[in-house]
Amino acid sequence: MPAKILTPVFGFDYLKIAKSYLTPSNVSEERDCSIKAVVFSVMAAEALANFEGYSFLNLRGKDLDNFILCRVIYKGHSGSSDIYHKWKILLEKIGMEVSQRNPLLKGLEDAVALRNKLVHFKPHKNQFTQEMVPDGKTTFQGIEYVEYKPGGIAGGGVLGKLNVSNAKKHFSSIDELILQYYLVGKSLWPVTPDFLNEHYGSASSFYEK
Known part of the structure; x- marks a missing residue:
């Protein structure tokens, strides 16, 4: 009989949507599905980090707003994303290792960085015009979403490098982060409405053998 875990519905809904895009029906859909899988x-x-600020950290009002927006005492260090910093706080609260060596946090930050490149398009960084060798006269216009690299053509840019295999890697990193957080920290959660976890399937540690 499946066990129930304490977690908000919408966060796991996003994770299930991401998982559904990792099996495109044909090659022509691979790029679009890869983008959607990373974003979701x-x-x-x-979503889960914000919910845990309310549920596990028991924050309310301005304190919760400050956590969600990473303001005041919850503000992260320069160079790290707000999502990374919120998860670092949560992992630290349940006694998990939170240094830069932690592969769970490293995987999260890599996924966030890719999502940001896909969502926050920057024309001066994502497109370029470059003279082609050997004649030095032909002008080559970079394709959409190509990363700018001074001194040379960028070799396809962020979309050129994105495929289902790459998207699966980022999905798996976040999936494992969330799973480990709930496995380690579940005894610390306050009471919240039950939600049947269908995402991990019958092999999940959440299910009775």
């Missing part, structure tokens, strides 16, 4: 994976990470 990061959405799940942020």
Whole structure:
């Protein structure tokens, strides 16, 4: 009989949506599905972190707003994303290791960085015009979403490098982060409405053998 875990519905819904995009029906859908899988994976990470600020950290009012927006005492260090910093706080609260060596946090930050490149398009960084060798006269116009690299053509940019295999790696990183957080920290959660976890399937640690 499946066990019930304490977690908000919408965060796991985002994770299940991300998972559904990892099996495109044909090759022509691969790029679009890869983008959606990465974006929804990061959405799940942020949604669950924000919920745990309310549920596990028991924050309310301005304190909760400050946590969600990473303001005041919850403000992260320069160079790290707000999502990364919120998860660092949560992992630290349940006694998990939170240094930069932690592969769970490293995987999360890599996924967030890719999501940001996909969502926050920057024309001066994502497109370029470059003279082609050897004649030095032909002008080559970079394709959409190509990363700018001074001194040379960027070799396809962020979309050129994105495929289902790459998206699965980022999904799996976030999936594992969320799973480990709930496995380690479940005894610390305050009481919240039960939600049947269908995402991990019958092999999950949440299910009775």
